[in-house]
Amino acid sequence: MIFDENKGMYFPTEDIVNQANVKEYEKLYKYSIEHREEFWAEQAEYLDWFKKWDKVLDDTDKPFYKWFQGGKINIVHNAIDRHLKTANRNKIAVIWEGENGDVRTFSYHALNREVSKFANVLKSMGVKKGDIVTIYMPQIPEQIFAMLACAKIGAVHSVVYGGFSNEALSERIRDAESRVVVTADGGFRRGKVTDLKGIVNEAVVLCPTVEVVITVKRTGHDVYMENDRDYWYHDLESLPIASPNCETEETDANDMLFLLYTSGSTGKPKGMMHSHGGYSVYTSTTHRMVFDIKPEDRFWCAADPGWITGHSYLLYAPLINGSTIFMYEGAPNHPYPNRWWRMIEKYGINILYTSPTAIRGLMRYGDSWVTRHDLSSLRLLGSVGEPINPEAWRWYYKVVGGEKCPIMDTWWQTETGGFMITPLPIMPLKPGSASKPFFGNEISVVNEQHEEVKAGEEGALVIKNVWPGLASGIYKDPEKFVETYWKKYEKEGWYHPGDSARIDEDGYIWVIGRSDDVIKVSGYRLGTAEIESALVSHPLVVEAGVIPLPHNLKGNAIHAFVILKTGTSPSRELETELKEHVVKMMGPIAKPEEIIFSESLPKTRSGKIMRRVLKARALGQDEGDISTLEE
Ligand code: PRX
Numbered sequence: 001m002i003f004d005e006n007k008g009m010y011f012p013t014e015d016i017v018n019q020a021n022v023k024e025y026e027k028l029y030k031y032s033i034e035h036r037e038e039f040w041a042e043q044a045e046y047l048d049w050f051k052k053w054d055k056v057l058d059d060t061d062k063p064f065y066k067w068f069q070g071g072k073i074n075i076v077h078n079a080i081d082r083h084l085k086t087a088n089r090n091k092i093a094v095i096w097e098g099e100n101g102d103v104r105t106f107s108y109h110a111l112n113r114e115v116s117k118f119a120n121v122l123k124s125m126g127v128k129k130g131d132i133v134t135i136y137m138p139q140i141p142e143q144i145f146a147m148l149a150c151a152k153i154g155a156v157h158s159v160v161y162g163g164f165s166n167e168a169l170s171e172r173i174r175d176a177e178s179r180v181v182v183t184a185d186g187g188f189r190r191g192k193v194t195d196l197k198g199i200v201n202e203a204v205v206l207c208p209t210v211e212v213v214i215t216v217k218r219t220g221h222d223v224y225m226e227n228d229r230d231y232w233y234h235d236l237e238s239l240p241i242a243s244p245n246c247e248t249e250e251t252d253a254n255d256m257l258f259l260l261y262t263s264g265s266t267g268k269p270k271g272m273m274h275s276h277g278g279y280s281v282y283t284s285t286t287h288r289m290v291f292d293i294k295p296e297d298r299f300w301c302a303a304d305p306g307w308i309t310g311h312s313y314l315l316y317a318p319l320i321n322g323s324t325i326f327m328y329e330g331a332p333n334h335p336y337p338n339r340w341w342r343m344i345e346k347y348g349i350n351i352l353y354t355s356p357t358a359i360r361g362l363m364r365y366g367d368s369w370v371t372r373h374d375l376s377s378l379r380l381l382g383s384v385g386e387p388i389n390p391e392a393w394r395w396y397y398k399v400v401g402g403e404k405c406p407i408m409d410t411w412w413q414t415e416t417g418g419f420m421i422t423p424l425p426i427m428p429l430k431p432g433s434a435s436k437p438f439f440g441n442e443i444s445v446v447n448e449q450h451e452e453v454k455a456g457e458e459g460a461l462v463i464k465n466v467w468p469g470l471a472s473g474i475y476k477d478p479e480k481f482v483e484t485y486w487k488k489y490e491k492e493g494w495y496h497p498g499d500s501a502r503i504d505e506d507g508y509i510w511v512i513g514r515s516d517d518v519i520k521v522s523g524y525r526l527g528t529a530e531i532e533s534a535l536v537s538h539p540l541v542v543e544a545g546v547i548p549l550p551h552n553l554k555g556n557a558i559h560a561f562v563i564l565k566t567g568t569s570p571s572r573e574l575e576t577e578l579k580e581h582v583v584k585m586m587g588p589i590a591k592p593e594e595i596i597f598s599e600s601l602p603k604t605r606s607g608k609i610m611r612r613v614l615k616a617r618a619l620g621q622d623e624g625d626i627s628t629l630e631e
Contacts, residue, residue, distance in 0.1 A: 001013060001016070001397075001403060001404060001405075001406060001429075004428075007428075008430065008431075009428045009429060009430055010397070010406070010428065010429040010430075010431075011428045012406060012425060012426055012427070012428070013404075016406060016425050016426065017425075017426050019292070019294075020292055020424070020425050020426045021288060021289055021292050021293070022289045022292075022424055022426065023426060024426070025424055025426065025427060025436065028439060029436075029437075029439055032439035032440045033440065033442060033465075036057075036440050036465065037056040037057055038056075039439060039440055040056060040057075040067070040281065040440060040467075040468055041053075041056050043281055043285040044056075044068060044071075044277075044281045044468075046281075046284065046285070046288075047073065047078050047280055047281060047284070047320070048073075048077060048078055048081075048082045049071055049072065049073050050072035050073060050074070050077070050250045051070075051071060051072035051250075052071055053067075053068035053069060053070050053071030053253060053277070054069055054070030054071075055068075055069040055070060056068060057069075057466070059466070062486075062493070063466075063481070063482060063485070063486045063493075063495075064472060064473055064478070064481075065466045065470060065472075066253075066254045066472075067253065067254070067277055067278035067281070067468040068253040068254075068277040068278060068281070068468070069253065069254065070253070071252070071253035071277050072250045072251070072252060072253070073250075073251065073253055073276050073277050073280065074151065074152065074154070074248050074249060074250060074251050074276060075151050075257055075276050075279070075280045075316060075320070076115070076148050076151045076152040076248050077248045078280055078284075078320045079148065079315075079316060079319035079320050080093075080108060080111055080112050080115060080148065080319065081112070081248055083108045083322055084108060084109060084112055086322075088108050088322045089107070089108050089109050090107055090108075090109065091107060091108055091322070091324065092105050092106070092107055092324045093106050093107060093108045093110075093111040093319060093324065093325065094106045094111060094141060094144070094324075094325055094326075094327060095298070095324065095325070095326045095327070095347055096140070096141050096326075096327045096328070096329070097326075097327075097328050097329065097343060097347075098140070098188060098329045098330070099187075099188040099189065099190075099191070099328075099329045099330025099331065099334055100188050100330075104141055106141065108322075111145075111148075112244075113244035114141070114145045114244075115145050115148040115149050115152060115246075116149075116152070116243070116244050116245055116246035117237055117242045117243070117244050117246075118142070118145045118146055118148075118149035118233075118237075119149040119150075119152045119153050119246040120241055120242045120243055120246050121149075121214065121233065121236045121237060121241070121242050122149055122150065122153060122155065122180065122214075123153060123241075123246075124236070124239075124241040124242070125180055125212045125214070125231075126179070126180075126212075127150075127153065127155050127179075127180055128153075128154075128155065129153065129154035129155060129249060129251075130154065130155065130156065130255075130256070131155045131156065131178075131179065131180070132155070132156045132157075132158050132176040132177065132178050132259060133146075133150050133155055133156070133157055133158070133178060133180045133181070133182060134157075134158045134159075134160060134169075134172065134173045134176055134178040134180075134181045134182070135147060135150075135157055135158070135159045135160070135181075135182045135183075136159075136160045136162060136164075136169055136181065136182070136183045136196060136199070136200055136203075137159075137162060137182065137183055137184050137187075137196065137216070138162050138184055138186065138187020138188075138189075138194065138196060138218060138329060139162075139187065139304055139305065139327060139328065139329045139330075140184060140187065140216070140218055140329060141327070142184065142216040142218075142233065143159075143184075143305055144305060144314075144315050144327070146182045147159060147258075147305065147311075147315060148315075150258075151257055151258075151276070152246060152248050152249065153246070153249050154249035154251045154255065156256045156257065156258055156259055157257075157258045157259070158172065158176045158178065158258065158259040158260065158261070158271070159258070159260065159305055159306050159310075159311070160172050160173075160261070160306065161304060161306030161307060161587075162187065162194065162196060162304070162306055163304075163306070163587050163588060163589055164306075164586070164587040165199070165583065165584055165585060165586055165587045166199045166200075166202040166203040167203075167584070167585045167586070168269075168585070168586050168587055169199060169200070169203040170202075170203035170204070170205075170206040170207050171268075171269070172261050172269065172271075173203060173204065173207045173209070173210060174206070174207050174209070175261075175269075175271055175475065175476070176259060176271065176475070177209045178207070178209060178210060179209055179210065179211050179212065180210075180211070180212045180213075180214065181200060181204065181210055181212070181213045181214070182213075182214045182216075182233075183196050183197055183200045183213060183214070183215050183216070184196055184197070184215060184216040184217070184218045184219075185197045185215055185216070185217055185218055185219050185220065185221060185223045186218060186219040186221060186223075187218055187219065187329060187330075188218075188219065188329060188330055189329075189330055189331055189334075190330070190331045190334050191334060191335070193219045193221050195221070195223075197215055197223040197224070198223065198224070200213060200215075201223075201224055201226070204229075210229075211229065212229060212231065213226075213229055213230045213231070214231050214232075214233050214236065215230060215231070215232055215233060216232075216233040216234075217232060217233070217234055251276045252276070252277075253275065253276060253277025253278065254275045254276075254277060254278075254472065255275055255276055256273050256274070256275055256472070257274050257275050257276045257279060258273075258274055258311065259271045259272070259273055259475050260272050260274070260307075260308055260311065260414055262308075262414040262415075262525055263518055263525050263526050263527035263530055264480075264484060264516075264517075264518060264527055265484070265516050265517040265518065265527060265528075265529060266480075266527065266529055267527065267529040267530050267532070267533040268530075269527075269530070270474045270475075270477065270480060270484075271474060271475030271476070271477075272414050272415055272471045272474060272475075273471055273472045273473050273474070273475055274311075274417055274469075274471055274472065275472050277468070278417075278468030278469060278470070279312075279316070279417050279418075279468070279469055280316070280320060281468045281469075282417050282418045282467060282468040282469030283312045283313070283316050283317035283320070283417060283418045283469060284316075284317045284320040284321055285418075285439075286317070286418040286419040286422070286438060286469075287312075287313060287317035287318060287320075287321055287418075288317075288321050289424060289438075289439070290382075290408050290410065290419055290422050290423075290424060290425075290438070291351050291353070291380055291382065291408065292379075292380060292424075292425045293318075293321045293323055294350075295322065296350075297323050297324065297350045297351060297379075298323075298324045298325075298326055298347060298348055298349050298350050298351075298377075299318045299323045299324065299325055299326065299349075299350065299351045299353075300325070300326040300327075300328075300344070300347075300349045300351065300352050300353065301313040301314040301318070301325070301353040301354075301382075302328065302332075302340075302352065302353065302354040302355075302358060303353075303354070303355070303384075307414075307524075308413070308414040308417075309353075309384055309385070312417060312418055312469075313353060313418075314327065317418070326343070326347055326349055328340075328343060332358060332361065332362060333361070333362070333365070336369070337362060337365035337369045338369040338370070338372065338373065340362065341369065341370050341372075341373040341375060341400075342373060344373065344375055344377065344378065345373040345374050345375060345377075348377040349377060349378065350377055350378060350379045350380070351378070351379060351380045351381070351382065352378060352380075352381055352382065352400070353381075353382035353383075353384065353408075354382070354383065354384075355383065355384055355385040355386065355522075355523040356383055356385065356386050356387070356388040356389065356392050356523065356555065357385070357386065357522040357523045357553065357554060357555060358523075359383070359388070359392045359395065359396050359400075360389075360392050360552070360553050361553060363392060363395045363396075363399075364553070367399050370399050370400060371399065375400060375401075375402065376402065378400070378401055378402070378405050379405060380405050380406055380407075380408060380425060381396055381397070381400065381401050381405045381406070381407045381408070382407065382408040382409075382410060383396070383407060383408070383409045383410065384409075384410045384411075384412070384523075385520070385523030386513075386520045386523050386555045386556075387432065387510075387511055387512065387513060387555075388407075388409055388431075388432060389432065390431040390432045393407060393409070393431035393432060394431060397431070406423065406425045406427075406429060407423075407429060407431075408422055408423055408424075408425070409422070409423065409432075409433065409434045409435065410422040410434065411434040411499075411509070411511050413497060414471070414525070415470070415471045415485065415497075416467070416469055416470060416471075416497075417468075417469025417470065417471065418438075418469040419438050420437065420438055420441055420443065420463065420467075421434040421435065421436065421437055421438065421441075421443060421509050421511070422434060422435060422436075422438050423435035423436065430504075430506075430508050432510065433504075433508040433509060433510045434509055434510075434511055435508055435509065436507060436508065436509065437509070440465065440467055441463060441465060441467060442463070442464040442465050443461065443462070443463055443464070443509065444461075444462050444464060444503075445457070445458070445459040445460065445461055445462070445500075445501050445502055445503050445509075446459050446460055446462055447459050447460075450489065450491075450492060453502075455502075455503060455504055455505045456502055456503075456504055456505070457502055458500055458501070458502045458512060459500065459501070459502070460496070460499075460500055460501075460515060461497050461499045461500065461501040461509075461511065462489060462492075462494040462495065462496060462497075463494060463495040463497065464492070464493075464494050464495075466495070470495070484496075485497075498514055498515060498516040498518060499511055499512070499513065499514055499515060500512045500513065500514075500515040513556075517529060517611065519546075519547075519548040519556055519558065520548070520555055520556055521548070521551075521554050521555070521556050521557060521558060521589065521590075522553075522554040522555065522589065523555065524589045526558070526586075526589070526590055528545075528546040528547070528548075528611060530586065530590070531544075531546045531558060531560065531582060531586065531590055531592070532544040532545065532546050532560075532609075534581065534582045534585035534586050534590065535560060535562060535578060535581070535582060537581075537585060538577075538578060538581045539565075540564055540565050540568050540574070541562055541563070541564060541565070541578065542563045542564065542565055543562070543563040543601060543609075544560055544561065544562045544563070545560070545561040545601045545609040545611060545614055546558060546559070546560045546561075546592070546611070547559050547561075547611050547614045547615045547618065548615075549593075549615070549618055549619065551593070557593035557594075558590065558591070558592040558593055558594075559592065559593060559594045559596065559618060560578075560582075560592040560594070560595050560596065561596045561598045561601055561614055562578065562595055562596065562597055562598065563597075563598055563599070563600065563601065564597060570597035575595045575597075578592070578595050579591050579592050579595065601614070602614060602617075602626070602629055603629070604628045604629065605628060610626075610628075610629065612624065613626060613629065
């Protein structure tokens with residue numbers, strides 16, 4: 001790339017532009033806005049449909065939009081089956097490396113056999129079209145086999161991140177009313193065994209709907225198996241019912257493909273629903289265009305499949321596009337901080353897609369861990385999950401990418417299914433800006449009066465149109481979907497993402513962060529209300545207020561203000577106990593950085609905790625308008 005010092009921008013070289021799948025932005029963008037439905041119908045033609053749609057966009061039941069209405073499709077037919085009839089059949093679909101050094105690879109042919117076997121096992125346990133299966137697994141190939149197996153037979157997967165606690169897991173199983181849970185005995189993380197089956201055992205006690213737990217053996221440590229409920233996958237897989245042939249179900253374009261729980265402003269996580277048709281089209285189009293996918297690429301999305309990034313860009317989009325995906329089980333710095341760079345060299349990875357937190361975490365070990373490896377195979381880099389600070393951007397660009405790889409800083413959400421704001425490899429880049437709206441999207445920054453703000457001014461990010469990757473709703477809670485995303489701009493019909501941003505004179509979008517009660521810690525999305533209710537569930541805590549404060553490595557860290565029961569004295573021991581209590585209730589990602597014992601919390605007269613005031617006080621900033629403060 002070429003750096004223009006005056007503009008502070010990085011320009012793509014001719015090579016990058018010449019080989020790009022999309023060579024021009026403005027014209028195609030204009031077309032995609034003026035002919036949105038035609039644009040998406042053209043992209044949908046890249047996929048195999050059992051039956052073409054009758055209507056590209058059905059908006060009769062706003063905001064429950066239906067894309068490709070009347071169409072019949074299955075995402076697995078596109079991610080696997082259709083490749084079996086081409087040269088892709090013999091191509092490597094998945095390369096996996098375990099933290100302990102195990103390596104497994106699967107061609108598309110082999111992937112199909114594994115997924116079909118898993119699908120037949122699920123069927124033999126009575127799983128039918130529309131049933132929701134909860135998957136709680138480490139990052140091993142069986143995790144994605146299980147997801148694909150559900151989709152293949154028209155069942156719905158609800159993947160719960162393997163770092164969540166038994167409480168968080170059981171809450172999600174109960175909401176989904178899963179009858180079948182798929183797990184593993186454990187996984188390897190920083191050289192230690194994680195006891196996933198033990199956590200499942202505790203979680204399902206509180207889930208009356210669970211009848212079957214299927215466990216994949218990964219670590220081989222001792223686990224408790226309950227008679228008539230728990231089955232080892234390797235036992236089931238060796239039975240004649242687990243044939244490697246299984247018909248792929250013809251699902252409607254708007255049939256649910258998966259449910260993924262995410263945090264919002266209330267204490268209860270929301271089950272976002274995505275469906276087979278629009279999601280397949282949106283994720284595969286964004287992946288093909290933004291990551292400039294070539295048939296020979298080896299693509300590594302370092303996210304866990306337990307999050308939306310893993311669903312969309314580790315699993316579905318790359319397989320639909322016939323790529324070779326790489327998947328790694330463990331910690332980036334195990335046994336040494338060169339683990340990732342060693343694997344990029346070893347497997348010849350072409351595209352790396354990860355988070356600013358991971359980049360900052362590896363940056364602190366110094367350049368030599370990276371530069372001792374030959375990373376010349378890398379062609380493109382990606383970032384997601386939180387704003388990337390220019391310092392981390394430059395390190396990623398210079399030390400990892402060797403000053404030749406454009407960085408795709410992609411802004412999107414669990415709700416959006418795929419990239420909404422992103423550069424293309426042909427675009428000049430500004431470190432820290434996610435650049436421009438992806439095709440089909442009209443994105444603005446507005447003030448409280450819903451008017452567009454001037455260039456450079458901060459405001460609320462809004463999306464003025466709908467797109468095929470948009471979630472179809474919140475499971476069992478349509479009102480919440482309307483209230484959270486559509487109420488604020490009801491008159492205009494805009495989508496409200498909950499982020500603040502500014503747009504500069506060149507039309508580049510700079511996302512600042514969440515403007516609601518959601519916080520991003522190491523790129524993980526958590527609700528302040530969830531952490532507060534975890535704290536209040538401790539017998540000695542009366543009230544809690546949680547805020548994010550800037551953190552060098554994590555982006556944000558959790559600071560909790562806590563009021564104790566009368567007669568209880570604050571102590572270091574109690575601080576540790578409360579931190580551990582949150583870990584027990586939610587998982588290690590929600591562990592507060594600091595507990596501050598307080599006598600009172602700033603509240604409005606209606607009793608709402610003013611987190612804004614807490615934050616301003618902690619940062620020594622102006623508290624703003626506090627006229628509504630009760631005390
Ligand atoms: O605040 C934005 C931030 O992550 C939020 C969405 O979180 P989640 O649903 O967990 O999905 C994360 C992965 C897509 C957004 O509301 N965010 C995501 N990507 C970026 C970002 N903030 C700034 N820049 C990004 N590239």
